[in-house]
Amino acid sequence: MVLPMNRPHFLLFGDSITEKSFGPGGWGAALANTYSGKADVLVRGYGGYNTRWVLFLLNRLFPPNCRTPPDAATIFFGANDAAILGRTSERQHVPVDEYKANLHKIVKQMKNCSPTMLVVVITPPPVDEHGRKEYARSLYGEKAMELPERTNEITGIYAKQCIELAREVHLPYVDLWSLMQETEGWQKKFLSDGLHLTEAGNSVVHQEVVRVFREGGLGADDMQHDFPLHIDIDSHMPEKAFHKK
Amino acid sequence: MVLPMNRPHFLLFGDSITEKSFGPGGWGAALANTYSGKADVLVRGYGGYNTRWVLFLLNRLFPPNCRTPPDAATIFFGANDAAILGRTSERQHVPVDEYKANLHKIVKQMKNCSPTMLVVVITPPPVDEHGRKEYARSLYGEKAMELPERTNEITGIYAKQCIELAREVHLPYVDLWSLMQETEGWQKKFLSDGLHLTEAGNSVVHQEVVRVFREGGLGADDMQHDFPLHIDIDSHMPEKAFHKK
Numbered sequence: 001m002v003l004p005m006n007r008p009h010f011l012l013f014g015d016s017i018t019e020k021s022f023g024p025g026g027w028g029a030a031l032a033n034t035y036s037g038k039a040d041v042l043v044r045g046y047g048g049y050n051t052r053w054v055l056f057l058l059n060r061l062f063p064p065n066c067r068t069p070p071d072a073a074t075i076f077f078g079a080n081d082a083a084i085l086g087r088t089s090e091r092q093h094v095p096v097d098e099y100k101a102n103l104h105k106i107v108k109q110m111k112n113c114s115p116t117m118l119v120v121v122i123t124p125p126p127v128d129e130h131g132r133k134e135y136a137r138s139l140y141g142e143k144a145m146e147l148p149e150r151t152n153e154i155t156g157i158y159a160k161q162c163i164e165l166a167r168e169v170h171l172p173y174v175d176l177w178s179l180m181q182e183t184e185g186w187q188k189k190f191l192s193d194g195l196h197l198t199e200a201g202n203s204v205v206h207q208e209v210v211r212v213f214r215e216g217g218l219g220a221d222d223m224q225h226d227f228p229l230h231i232d233i234d235s236h237m238p239e240k241a242f243h244k245k
Numbered sequence: 246m247v248l249p250m251n252r253p254h255f256l257l258f259g260d261s262i263t264e265k266s267f268g269p270g271g272w273g274a275a276l277a278n279t280y281s282g283k284a285d286v287l288v289r290g291y292g293g294y295n296t297r298w299v300l301f302l303l304n305r306l307f308p309p310n311c312r313t314p315p316d317a318a319t320i321f322f323g324a325n326d327a328a329i330l331g332r333t334s335e336r337q338h339v340p341v342d343e344y345k346a347n348l349h350k351i352v353k354q355m356k357n358c359s360p361t362m363l364v365v366v367i368t369p370p371p372v373d374e375h376g377r378k379e380y381a382r383s384l385y386g387e388k389a390m391e392l393p394e395r396t397n398e399i400t401g402i403y404a405k406q407c408i409e410l411a412r413e414v415h416l417p418y419v420d421l422w423s424l425m426q427e428t429e430g431w432q433k434k435f436l437s438d439g440l441h442l443t444e445a446g447n448s449v450v451h452q453e454v455v456r457v458f459r460e461g462g463l464g465a466d467d468m469q470h471d472f473p474l475h476i477d478i479d480s481h482m483p484e485k486a487f488h489k490k
Contacts, residue, residue, distance in 0.1 A: 022277040029274035032267040032288070042285050043277070048475025056487040057472060091480035227302060230293025235336035242301040 006068065007226060009040040010213075013054075013061070013106070014076030017125070017197060017205075019045025025199030027206040034210055038223040039071065050080040050094045051102030058106065062113035069114030072218055074209060075106055078124035078162055079195060082155040088136070089149040100161040107169055118216040120209065121166040121173040123159035125201065126180050127152040128187035131194025150195065172216055174208040251313065252471060254285040255458075258299075258306070258351070259321030262370070262442060262450075264290025270444030272451040279455055283468040284316065295325040295339045296347030303351065307358035314359030317463055319454060320351055323369035323407055324440060327400040333381070334394040345406040352414055363461040365454065366411040366418040368404035370446065371425050372397040373432035376439025395440065417461055419453040 012018045012028050021028030021043060032041040044061060046054060054077065062069075081099040083089035094102070103121065110119050129148040136144035159177035166173035180186045180201070187194070190201030197205065213219065228241040257263045257273050266273030266288060277286040289306060291299060299322065307314075326344040328334035339347070348366065355364050374393040381389035404422035411418035425431045425446070432439070435446030442450065458464065473486040 019281060020278075022274050022281065024270065026274070026278070029267050029271070029277070032274070033265075033271070036264060036267065036288070036290070040287050043281070045281070046472060046475070053475070053478055053483050056484065092475075227291060230291070230298070230337075233298055238298050239301065 007038065007040050008071040008218075008223070009042055009068075010035070010218075011042050011044060011070035011073040012076070013044045013073055014046070014122070015049050015080055016045065016047035017079060018043060018074070018076050019047045020196065021045065021202070021205075025202050027197070027202040027209065030202065030206040031209060034206075035220050035223070037225045037227070038220055039218075042070070048080060048092065049077070050083075050092050051077045051099050051106070052081075052094045055102060055105060058109045062109045064112045066113045069117055071116075072118035072120065072213060072216070073110055074120045074122055075103065075110075076122040076124075077103070077106075078158040079127075079150075079155065082124060082127075082158040083149055084147075084151065084154060087147055087149040088145050096158055096161050099158055100165050103162060103165050104169065107165075107171065118213065118218055119171050120212050120216070121162055121171055122205070122209075123162045123173070123175050123177045124155050125176050125191065125195070125197065126186065127155045128191050128194040131187055131191055133194075135193040135195075172212040174205070174212060176205065176208070179208070180204060252283065252285050253316040253463075253468070254287055254313075255280070255463075256287050256289060256315035256318040257321070258289045258318055259291075259367070260294050260325055261290065261292035262324060263288060263319070263321050264292045265441065266290065266447070266450075270447050272442070272447040272454065275447065275451040276454055279451075280465050280468070282470045282472070283465055284463075287315070293325060293337065294322070295328075295337050296322045296344050296351070297326075297339045300347060300350060303354045307354045309357045311358045314362055316361075317363035317365065317458060317461070318355055319365045319367055320348065320355075321367040321369075322348065322351075323403040324372075324395075324400065327369060327372075327403040328394055329392075329396065329399060332392055332394040333390050341403055341406050344403055345410050348407060348410050349414065352410075352416065363458065363463055364416050365457050365461070366407055366416055367450070367454075368407045368418070368420050368422045369400050370421050370436065370440070370442065371431065372400045373436050373439040376432060376436055378439075380438040380440075417457040419450070419457060421450065421453070424453070425449060 028043050080092040081094035083092040085093050110117055127150045129151055132148050156177055163173055163175055180190050192198045233241045273288050325337040326339035328337040330338050355362055372395045374396055377393050401422055408418055408420055425435045437443045478486045
């Protein structure tokens with residue numbers, strides 16, 4: 001048995017939905033709990049970012065041949081890229097072809113950092129336009145634009161390209177956009193403001209990431225604790241449990 | 246502006262109360278959320294461990310002059326050391342003088358790893374003997390021992406020695422044992438089974454750790470994000486925001 005400080009670690013890379021993943025009921029914290037004693041979970045979530053802006057961070061985050069690369073990473077962008085031109089969030093808009101190309105650049109940079117990294121791509125969640133409008137009214141009152149800054153249909157186009165990219169480069173993916181819409185009442189059940197996740201929505205992401213990690217050979221049950229469990233320690237000879245096997 | 250992958254990081258070192266700190270409503274996850282975009286939080290929680298057993302892990306966790314030491318660490322042991330001899334959890338018992346000496350060894354090892362590390366000592370929480378008995382009955386039924394395996398009075402003796410050590414070596418500390426008992430109904434409000442923390446109990450630990458970190462110069466508000474906020478990015482010239490200042 002080795003008892004390293006440097007556990008395997010997983011990196012969650014994305015926008016605000018990743019940034020908030022350690023909030024109450026968040027999917028990132030739940031993932032850290034699932035891998036308790038086995039792997040660390042680090043968050044690199046950038047609220048408001050699209051795939052164009054995040055490219056500027058790649059060389060720092062994933063330098064070529066990096067010393068201690070993550071064992072797995074999630075790429076979870078698109079909710080901001082899919083903001084519609086001519087509406088309130090247009091500055092975040094990225095054309096869908098560029099979105100797909102940017103995702104590919106991110107994947108390539110991660111694989112250059114470590115060819116063995118398990119990279120998982122997650123589509124943006126669906127958009128509840130009614131929820132977005134309510135949210136805009138709560139912020140801007142009557143001045144809120146009548147036309148939604150994101151629509152479920154357009155975000156779906158981005159989700160489709162996200163999946164297409166994952167298939168082309170043979171990466172596992174989570175089709176969150178489709179999956180969530182299979183549940184009756186997904187609009188309020190999974191989304192708090194039409195875009196961000198409720199605790200139930202976080203739970204869906206957590207379950208899906210656990211599933212693809214397991215299918216990719218990184219199931220928590222398949223990993224060892226890097227220390228003896230306390231029940232395996234003989235209180236009269238504790239040193240025995242810590243000898244390397 | 247530098248955009249490092251290697252953010253400051255905080256290490257939470259302790260027993261099951263630390264191990265479970267990324268569970269629902271956990272204080273570790275809340276701390277990670279408080280320092281979102283500014284510092285990483287790593288958990289090294291060892292369920293059931295006392296300070297005697299955890300010494301075997303120290304050289305791996307905190308090697309002398311380690312390359313990337315934590316910027317801050319919490320030491321949160323004592324709940325198991327205070328298990329009473331001759332009762333169901335006696336194998337975890339560590340005499341109180343040894344407990345204090347072991348804490349000192351942990352502190353010294355951390356400071357050898359990095360003299361500038363902000364080390365915070367946390368006392369064990371109070372014990373609700375009635376809650377422990379209910380919990381034992383739920384596990385063992387009528388076979389449950391009538392005498393509690395931990396008492397609040399004895400755990401209080403350990404808490405006192407924990408504080409004395411912190412004062413002797415001039416470290417900030419959280420007197421969780423006393424603090425929680427200032428609240429009416431602490432037994433059920435803060436403890437789920439007489440020993441582990443409810444969400445409200447987790448919240449107390451989170452608030453206290455945030456306080457001592459802030460007082461130690463590591464307040465989240467005093468730390469910079471290591472990336473530009475999206476509102477500071479000019480969508481027509483995004484590269485500007487990423488140039489090093």
